[in-house]
């Protein structure tokens with residue numbers, strides 16, 4: 001059977017769809033690059049906002065238009081939370097909820113799935129939304145035991161579960177052997193890795209094991225809730241293979257809003273954590289998530305949050321307008337905020353984000369950094385437009401006579417661009 005896979009939403013969804021692609025290949029099916037060529041399409045949906053749900057529906061409709069004969073299997077958070085809505089979308093033959101996702105192939109095709117690493121690693125380029133053959137997203141954890149009042153993800157994913165470390169090591173070593181340069185650990189609540197096994201420092205131990213027992217050139221950690229980290233955690237970065245980028249979701253910089261969100265952090269705790277991280281990790285990039293227009297967020301609350309966020313000097317802000325999600329505590333709160341106010345607040349934070357990025361990038365102009373080249377954006381008379389990332393998540397663009405994709409080279413960064421820095425090929429040291 002020819003299978004086309006597509007995903008939307010978070011990195012966890014991305015790593016799940018990559019695992020599914022490997023499982024389909026392993027069970028003798030062919031993963032194809034276009035829905036037109038498929039007998040079956042699998043869509044990993046997202047429900048984090050109403051907009052994410054809309055995009056999920058759009059993807060399903062687009063696939064059905066492209067190939068009305070193909071059956072569509074919908075899974076992921078939106079399919080899990082709204083199976084009646086998703087199940088009647090055009091072309092949808094089956095909805096597989098999040099708790100059955102690991103058994104999707106047996107459920108849909110009645111084929112057995114054995115260990116996914118008995119076979120050649122997946123050609124990730126064939127999965128829509130995957131990162132190409134440079135960075136691999138590895139799901140090590142699912143679910144969450146917290147109850148942030150805005151969060152529907154925790155309802156959709158259940159309680160926290162960690163994957164055995166030996167499995168993770170095996171996957172990462174297989175990817176390193178297949179030529180991948182970077183592994184990104186993902187999870188709904190990555191920082192709680194090991195907690196379900198009674199291991200409070202599980203993530204610290206897992207990261208050490210990966211660094212000690214695999215050959216992956218770079219290891220990156222995706223989103224980490226601030227309350228999961230102790231200052232000791234940052235000693236991990238004594239190993240230069242660990243990428244110097246932390247994504248620490250703050251959600252609001254106002255203590256009263258944080259309380260209503262049931263977030264287990266505060267201005268003081270977050271600020272102390274950032275200070276400890278920066279003291280331990282030179283050139284660290286810190287990004288964050290922020291929700292604007294949370295129920296009851298007054299103008300003063302927002303200004304308090306804005307000032308704190310500015311003070312933290314983040315490299316990037318991911319700004320979300322609060323969206324009411326059925327079944328969450330916040331959906332029942334009084335003081336829902338008008339969309340126009342959310343839009344204004346969002347626009348101000350996005351401007352702050354741009355300013356923060358430009359200030360961060362400017363510190364690196366003239367410096368030498370290693371870049372993992374991910375893709376080429378086209379060809380020009382004088383060469384190819386190579387694009388890649390430093391370990392501290394700066395996008396670097398460089399015209400070079402060669403395609404550098406999937407290599408790490410040291411370059412001298414030159415000018416700040418809209419999205420990062422440029423580099424000169426002549427200055428490439430190796």
Ligand code: SF4
Nearest residue numbers: 144146147148151154
């Ligand atoms: S920590 Fe909060 S926001 Fe993150 S998944 Fe858990 S409940 Fe949701």
